[in-house]
Amino acid sequence: MGDYRGFWVFIEQLQGRVSDVGLELLGKARELADATNTYVGALLLGDFSKAKAKELISYGADKVYLFSHEKLATYHSLAYTKLVCQAVTQEKPEALFIGATPLGANLAPRVAAQLETGLSAHCVDLRLGEDGILEQIVPGFGGTMMAVIICPEKRPQMATVMPGVFPKPEPQDRQGEVISMAVEITEKDLVPRVVEFKAKEQKTVALDGASVVVCGGYGMGSKENWQLLEELARLLGGAVGATRPAVDEGWAPEEVMIGQSGKIVHPKLYIGAGVSGIMHHVVGVQDSEIIVVINKDPNAPFFQVCDFGVVGDATQVLPAFIGKLKERQKRACDFLSIETPQMNEGPYSPDSKGDSQ
Amino acid sequence: MPEAVVCVKPIPDPKHWDRLSLDPKTGVLRRGGIPTVINPLDKHALEIALQLKDNFGWEVTVVSMAPPETTQTLREALAMGADRAFLASDRLLGGADTLATAYTLAGLIKKKAPNFQMILCGNMSLDGSTSQVAPQIAHFLGVPHITHVSKIEAKDGITFKVTMDLKLAQLILEHQGPVVLAVTKEVNLPRLVNIMGILAAEKKPLEVLSAADLDLDLSKIGQNGSPTRVRNLFMPEIKRRREIIKGEPDEVAEELINRLHQVGML
Ligand SMILES: Cc1cc2nc3c(=O)[nH]c(=O)nc-3n(C[C@H](O)[C@H](O)[C@H](O)COP(=O)(O)OP(=O)(O)OC[C@H]3O[C@@H](n4cnc5c(N)ncnc54)[C@H](O)[C@@H]3O)c2cc1C
Numbered sequence: 001m002g003d004y005r006g007f008w009v010f011i012e013q014l015q016g017r018v019s020d021v022g023l024e025l026l027g028k029a030r031e032l033a034d035a036t037n038t039y040v041g042a043l044l045l046g047d048f049s050k051a052k053a054k055e056l057i058s059y060g061a062d063k064v065y066l067f068s069h070e071k072l073a074t075y076h077s078l079a080y081t082k083l084v085c086q087a088v089t090q091e092k093p094e095a096l097f098i099g100a101t102p103l104g105a106n107l108a109p110r111v112a113a114q115l116e117t118g119l120s121a122h123c124v125d126l127r128l129g130e131d132g133i134l135e136q137i138v139p140g141f142g143g144t145m146m147a148v149i150i151c152p153e154k155r156p157q158m159a160t161v162m163p164g165v166f167p168k169p170e171p172q173d174r175q176g177e178v179i180s181m182a183v184e185i186t187e188k189d190l191v192p193r194v195v196e197f198k199a200k201e202q203k204t205v206a207l208d209g210a211s212v213v214v215c216g217g218y219g220m221g222s223k224e225n226w227q228l229l230e231e232l233a234r235l236l237g238g239a240v241g242a243t244r245p246a247v248d249e250g251w252a253p254e255e256v257m258i259g260q261s262g263k264i265v266h267p268k269l270y271i272g273a274g275v276s277g278i279m280h281h282v283v284g285v286q287d288s289e290i291i292v293v294i295n296k297d298p299n300a301p302f303f304q305v306c307d308f309g310v311v312g313d314a315t316q317v318l319p320a321f322i323g324k325l326k327e328r329q330k331r332a333c334d335f336l337s338i339e340t341p342q343m344n345e346g347p348y349s350p351d352s353k354g355d356s357q
Numbered sequence: 358m359p360e361a362v363v364c365v366k367p368i369p370d371p372k373h374w375d376r377l378s379l380d381p382k383t384g385v386l387r388r389g390g391i392p393t394v395i396n397p398l399d400k401h402a403l404e405i406a407l408q409l410k411d412n413f414g415w416e417v418t419v420v421s422m423a424p425p426e427t428t429q430t431l432r433e434a435l436a437m438g439a440d441r442a443f444l445a446s447d448r449l450l451g452g453a454d455t456l457a458t459a460y461t462l463a464g465l466i467k468k469k470a471p472n473f474q475m476i477l478c479g480n481m482s483l484d485g486s487t488s489q490v491a492p493q494i495a496h497f498l499g500v501p502h503i504t505h506v507s508k509i510e511a512k513d514g515i516t517f518k519v520t521m522d523l524k525l526a527q528l529i530l531e532h533q534g535p536v537v538l539a540v541t542k543e544v545n546l547p548r549l550v551n552i553m554g555i556l557a558a559e560k561k562p563l564e565v566l567s568a569a570d571l572d573l574d575l576s577k578i579g580q581n582g583s584p585t586r587v588r589n590l591f592m593p594e595i596k597r598r599r600e601i602i603k604g605e606p607d608e609v610a611e612e613l614i615n616r617l618h619q620v621g622m623l
């Protein structure tokens with residue numbers, strides 16, 4: 001539409017730490033901008049130097065709009081809304097993407113309402129329709145239904161996008177500019193007052209980018225049985241994921257929950273054991289190249305959307321599978337006359353016995 | 358007395374979503390007669406309001422925008438302990454996206470509960486799952502909002518200490534004055550309905566209002582007021598092998614290894 005040009009990304013940061021989802025979205029915005037001959041804008045709010053903002057250029061931004069102020073280091077919804085709206089009104093981008101994180105979900109709706117434009121939530125894909133309109137793919141009813149949402153008449157077209165659906169681009173040597181924006185905020189923009197910021201310990205989650213994901217569900221039955229998944233993951237060089245009930249049981253940390261409200265993964269191989277295959281979970285794994293399901297209930301819904309489905313008790317099938325994989329590994333090593341490798345502890349098995357020899 | 362407004366959304370019961378289908382000709386969603394329930398998180402929002410009522414004597418008003426047959430669903434909120442309910446229901450409101458929904462609910466609140474101290478929402482509705490309505494209501498009413506609320510402390514009933522769960526961190530905020538809060542299930546355990554509540558609910562006011570009753574700008578409601586459109590709906594495509602392996606653990610393990618080897622995974 002007329003005056004509106006450029007694909008913009010809101011770069012989320014928490015206390016100076018830039019979240020991956022912003023970089024992932026820069027990669028996607030780059031692709032869309034290249035296809036339509038326009039530019040990529042990155043919107044960065046925080047207590048940042050120009051040099052720091054410049055790093056975003058290497059991830060695909062042509063222009064970085066920097067709002068730098070010490071008060072912006074911590075998220076304040078009213079202040080952020082005001083400044084984002086100010087930049088958009090001034091520069092008129094045709095689209096604005098924001099991560100579908102708690103912060104993004106807090107900010108984006110208010111920005112959209114103030115700009116009187118449309119916003120689609122938790123997108124799992126973005127593409128351009130034949131008419132050049134942005135098509136935003138949104139799961140509905142827990143993923144049982146997918147909707148293609150468009151915003152035909154209002155600009156910018158806004159979407160919040162699930163973290164992990166687009167790959168994080170490799171930084172490149174690129175040219176671009178950092179534009180310093182004036183920050184005018186008053187005490188009124190800083191309510192409700194933030195009295196404390198409590199960072200949770202940030203563990204690196206092996207799940208991000210893992211080529212093999214072994215995921216356990218409620219059907220694993222116990223923390224002891226969970227060790228089987230840890231062992232299998234170590235053997236395959238993969239990471240362990242979990243469904244929500246398994247996390248609720250305390251068998252795995254929340255960071256490794258996979259699905260609509262957790263992580264989206266796209267490994268080459270996904271193995272789900274004791275997982276029923278409810279869409280909330282399946283939307284997080286459906287981009288896996290091969291899906292293996294182990295479930296004792298032949299009617300489990302997951303069997304409908306898997307490549308290889310093993311009907312059986314995971315607590316029996318997994319030990320057999322692990323045993324045979326070890327045999328294979330040993331045969332291969334003997335053949336090559338090398339030592340069978342020692343297994344390392346996985347990052348998420350602080351209390352596992354490491355009995356994988 | 359201060360007033361809390363709770364936004365309650367009737368949704369098709371998630372237990373029966375397998376009955377949803379698409380009309381093959383029109384591509385329109387068929388709800389297959391699924392019964393309506395209160396969006397589960399909205400009961401947590403209501404529980405906050407009811408505790409303010411129990412502890413500080415607040416009044417609790419429920420508002421909703423939904424088809425007229427959902428009044429029965431709203432009775433459950435009254436049975437839990439809310440004082441009154443208002444339902445905006447009108448053909449003109451149909452096809453609303455979050456912006457038009459929030460505009461309408463804000464209009465209903467301005468009309469029927471203009472002196473609210475707190476508006477409580479669920480952090481997300483299970484069917485729409487947008488998490489957008491609460492911040493947008495706050496915009497239209499010109500008050501601040503806090504989402505992803507996992508804890509609320511109401512020491513004196515005037516200043517509130519609220520925890521926003523950002524997943525990787527928590528923001529602890531303090532606030533006095535009108536505000537919109539959107540809560541997660543961590544915030545509390547909603548009370549159950551008892552027979553006394555059900556009997557009392559029958560006598561509580563439940564008013565259905567049309568768009569005209571609410572002095573709304575007609576260009577901002579329903580489909581006309583919705584900047585987004587659904588271009589089409591589709592069921593996620595399944596293009597998987599669906600090869601089922603059965604047998605004794607040793608056999609299936611061997612067979613699985615063979616198949617994974619065949620597709621280049623091992
Ligand atoms: C808004 C919303 C968002 C949600 N988001 C997510 C999300 O992001 N991620 C998520 O995972 N869930 C999510 N859920 C929950 C989701 O709906 C399902 O409840 C969940 O995915 C089911 O997990 P499960 O398969 O582990 O458990 P169950 O559904 O309880 O399934 C356990 C399975 O294990 C099988 N089993 C039992 N014993 C054995 C055995 N010994 N060997 C083999 N198989 C066995 C059973 O046959 C069964 O199929 C969400 C729900 C809601 C309402």
Ligand SMILES: Nc1ncnc2c1ncn2[C@@H]1O[C@H](COP(=O)(O)O)[C@@H](O)[C@H]1O
Nearest residue numbers: 364365422478479481482487488489490
């Ligand atoms: N039609 C509605 N009527 C009343 N409240 C609603 C309606 N739609 C959304 N809400 C409120 O907004 C919250 C978030 O909904 P959503 O933005 O759809 O995820 C819900 O939990 C409700 O509290």
